[in-house]
Structure formats: structure tokens, C-alpha cells
Amino acid sequence: MYARLKLFAGVAVVSLAATAAQAADYTPLPCYDAAVIASGRAPPGAVPCYTPPPVVVEEFSGWYLRGDIGITNQSVRDLNNALPVTSVTNVGLGFDASPLFGVGVGYYFNDWLRFDLTGEYRSKANFHGSQIVTSGGSTYTDEYSGSKSEWLFLLNAYVDLGTWNNITPFVGAGAGASRNTIHSFQDVCTTVSVCTGGSVAFGDTSSKWNFAWALHAGLAYKVSKNFTVELAYRYVDLGDAQSGDLYTYNGINAVYNPMEFKHLTSHDVKLGLRFNLDSFEMFSRPAPVYYAPAPVYTQPPPVYVQPPLQSRG
Known part of the structure; x- marks a missing residue:
């Protein structure tokens, strides 16, 4: 029994390590221009790219x-x-x-x-x-x-x-x-x-x-x-x-x-x-206030590791 528990613990550690390694190597999904998404030319579930707020430049006219x-x-x-x-x-x-x-x-x-x-x-x-x-x-x-x-x-x-x-x-x-x-x-x-x-x-x-x-x-x-x-x-x-x-x-x-x-x-x-x-x-008039859009986070898919087969003996 002790040997079986030790085996399952080892499998769990290996699975977690593999998941962490894959998460570290995770590449974010590609983003698309909002105009492309609006026109329907982007793939389903496309994420819009983050656009920084416009820079307010002091004008000399007036x-x-x-x-x-x-x-x-x-x-x-x-x-x-x-x-x-x-x-x-x-x-x-x-x-x-x-x-x-x-x-x-x-x-x-x-x-x-x-x-x-x-x-x-x-x-x-x-x-x-x-x-x-x-x-x-x-x-x-x-x-x-x-x-x-x-x-x-x-x-x-x-x-x-x-x-x-x-x-x-x-x-x-x-x-x-x-x-x-x-x-x-x-x-x-x-x-x-x-x-x-x-x-x-x-x-x-x-x-x-x-x-x-x-x-x-x-x-x-x-x-x-x-x-x-x-x-x-x-x-x-x-x-x-x-x-x-x-x-x-x-x-x-x-x-x-x-x-x-x-x-x-x-x-x-x-x-x-x-x-x-x-x-x-x-x-x-109040000064304009710009808020950055919330970051889009996609959960990486889980990685399943097949434990090694063992006999019941």
C-alpha cells in the first residue's frame, strides 16, 4: 500500500511540473484590430488588441x-x-x-x-x-x-x-x-x-x-x-x-x-x-480621464498526463 501511495504522489508531482512548464511557455492568443473584428473578417472568438489612449497635445490655436x-x-x-x-x-x-x-x-x-x-x-x-x-x-x-x-x-x-x-x-x-x-x-x-x-x-x-x-x-x-x-x-x-x-x-x-x-x-x-x-x-469643463481596458486573460488548456499502468499484484 505504501508503495502505491508513493507512486501516485510521484505522478502528481510530474503532472504539476509539466503544467507549470507548459504555462511558462504559453503564447497569448493573437489579437485583431477592432475594425477587422467589426467587419467579420476575424476568426470566431477573436480578441481585440489593446489601444493606448490618445495623447493630449496642447494646442496653440485659440x-x-x-x-x-x-x-x-x-x-x-x-x-x-x-x-x-x-x-x-x-x-x-x-x-x-x-x-x-x-x-x-x-x-x-x-x-x-x-x-x-x-x-x-x-x-x-x-x-x-x-x-x-x-x-x-x-x-x-x-x-x-x-x-x-x-x-x-x-x-x-x-x-x-x-x-x-x-x-x-x-x-x-x-x-x-x-x-x-x-x-x-x-x-x-x-x-x-x-x-x-x-x-x-x-x-x-x-x-x-x-x-x-x-x-x-x-x-x-x-x-x-x-x-x-x-x-x-x-x-x-x-x-x-x-x-x-x-x-x-x-x-x-x-x-x-x-x-x-x-x-x-x-x-x-x-x-x-x-x-x-x-x-x-x-x-x-472637466479634464478628460482615460481608463485602460481590462486585460483579456485566456486560461491555458489543462495538460493531462497518463499515469503508468500497473498490475494489481
Whole structure:
């Protein structure tokens, strides 16, 4: 009896060892693409392959708001008037610096191209200068004063040139319209021999719309995902402007002759802030959560080992 029990124990140990060895050598069943299984081209009982969850990549596209403040440095090429003259020499025509304030809305098309639509108020810049005028055989000097302001609206496109340590250089161009206003224009003739007792002419406030265009260059610093600060230079062509009709100190005016400001330009320095509106979307919806599918486990078939035959003796 003891010998028979010992034999059965040996058979059991051999069976377990064989099963363990076969389990170690077990090759998982082949998996199939879910589309293949859905089309019915996979064999019966086919197991779909595990597909890892998609990687969420941060997109640079999206809407943003912007605000700007800056300083203007403006100039005018020439002053014209309807009154006939033989020759005119400009002396020191120019404007004082003035502040500008702007807002806008833009869109990041991708990580290197963006657009925005801006509107800004360019506050009053004092005007000063004079002209030496020859007319009718006489030469005299006119001294001018007044101020100018604008509303400027531009559609701009920018190219971001790459980012290093959160600093992005950029260039851009824009086109739009400018409403140029001349305020309180005054013309003083200072040559007593021509302007007996001196002479003063005035022009009322007048506004004029013009085509405008601009070129941009600057550096942007990305403070956070949704907040960027930029320092930029801009050259802007504002078109022309004109004063109201000129009249003398005693209200006399024999001809319509406003003073025309030809080819106004400005070199601007701006400090801007950009706020990405994607931050609102980030806080208004829960972050996506991905769960890996449960692993498919197939029990290997049992291995049966025939015990050796023995006699009953």
C-alpha cells in the first residue's frame, strides 16, 4: 500500500511540473484590430488588441484679448493751402509725443501665425512749426500751432519666429483706417512789413478718414499658458488730415482754404498684454480621464498526463 501511495504522489508531482512548464511557455492568443473584428473578417472568438489612449497635445490655436499703451513720435511731410504761393520752405514742422491706448481681439491660427483686429485712441499731440512763404513778390513767415489726434483701426497679421526661454520675437503688418482730427489750428503771420500789424488766421476742429497701414516688430514674453507680455515697435502711415476752413481774426474769409497736413507718419513704442481665452474653456469643463481596458486573460488548456499502468499484484 505504501508503495502505491508513493507512486501516485510521484505522478502528481510530474503532472504539476509539466503544467507549470507548459504555462511558462504559453503564447497569448493573437489579437485583431477592432475594425477587422467589426467587419467579420476575424476568426470566431477573436480578441481585440489593446489601444493606448490618445495623447493630449496642447494646442496653440485659440482666441485672445489684447490691450496696449504706448508713446507716439509723429511727423508731417508738408502743409498745403489753397491760396496761391510762389514757393514755400518748411521750418521745424512736427508734433510733440503723445500717449496711445488700444484694445483688440485676436486668434492664434497655429504656433507661428496669428491675427488680431485692434482699435486705439491716439490722444492729442501738440503741433508746431513755420513756413517761409514767397507770394506776389513778397516773402513772409507763417508760424503754426494746434494739435492732432486719431482713432486708428487695423487688421494685423503676425509671424512668431520661435520661442527661446519663453521669449518670442515677431514681425507683422496691418492695414485699416485712421480718423485724423486737427484741433484749434492757428496761423500767425509774423512779418510786419507784409502782414500790417501782424495777422492771425484760425481753423476750426475738423476730421478726415484715411487709409492707414502699419509694420510691427517686437518681443513677446510668455508669463503663463494664458498670459503674454509684449514690447513692440510700430511704424504707421496715417494718411492726410486737414483743419477747418481758415478765417482771419476779424472773421473774414474770401475763399475756402483749410490747411492740409500731407502724409502723416508715426514711430510708436508699445507695451501690450495678451490674454488667451482658452483659459475659460479649461475651467468650464472637466479634464478628460482615460481608463485602460481590462486585460483579456485566456486560461491555458489543462495538460493531462497518463499515469503508468500497473498490475494489481
